[in-house]
Amino acid sequence: MGAWDIGHFDNDTAADFSGDLDDAPPDKRAELVRDALTAVVGTTAYLDSDEAVVAVAAAALVAAQCPGGEPVTTVYGPDEPLPELPVELRGLAVQALDRVMAEPSELVELWSESGHGAPWAEGVGRLRAVLAETVG
Numbered sequence: 001m002g003a004w005d006i007g008h009f010d011n012d013t014a015a016d017f018s019g020d021l022d023d024a025p026p027d028k029r030a031e032l033v034r035d036a037l038t039a040v041v042g043t044t045a046y047l048d049s050d051e052a053v054v055a056v057a058a059a060a061l062v063a064a065q066c067p068g069g070e071p072v073t074t075v076y077g078p079d080e081p082l083p084e085l086p087v088e089l090r091g092l093a094v095q096a097l098d099r100v101m102a103e104p105s106e107l108v109e110l111w112s113e114s115g116h117g118a119p120w121a122e123g124v125g126r127l128r129a130v131l132a133e134t135v136g
Contacts, residue, residue, distance in 0.1 A: 006120040009076040013050045014057035021078045030085050033058045037096040052100045052107035056124060059093035063130045091135045097128045
């Protein structure tokens with residue numbers, strides 16, 4: 001995993017996802033976010049870290065549009081504005097984060113081995129809390 005910090009976009013794969021969002025037509029950006037989340041939801045097999053980091057980045061973008069959500073201000077996030085994302089993506093993002101944090105997950109393993117697993121998991125937990133508060 002080419003990560004340089006514990007932020008949701010502080011790795012090569014999430015930064016590439018941001019570039020994909022920027023390159024997509026504005027009316028397709030929400031679909032890319034949905035695709036990133038659905039790629040991990042319901043997966044019971046070993047979850048690859050690349051899919052997981054993209055799901056976490058997508059969840060961060062959804063959470064940023066929630067009350068109490070933190071804006072994505074990192075230079076590694078999308079440069080182009082996202083449309084207002086559908087509200088139903090909030091529940092999907094919660095499910096995606098739950099899957100990312102559940103075994104078997106390569107991303108959880110990699111962060112645990114790095115010695116920075118606790119602060120990374122806390123960041124994911126904050127995202128989940130913001131999202132969960134808005135899901136009915």
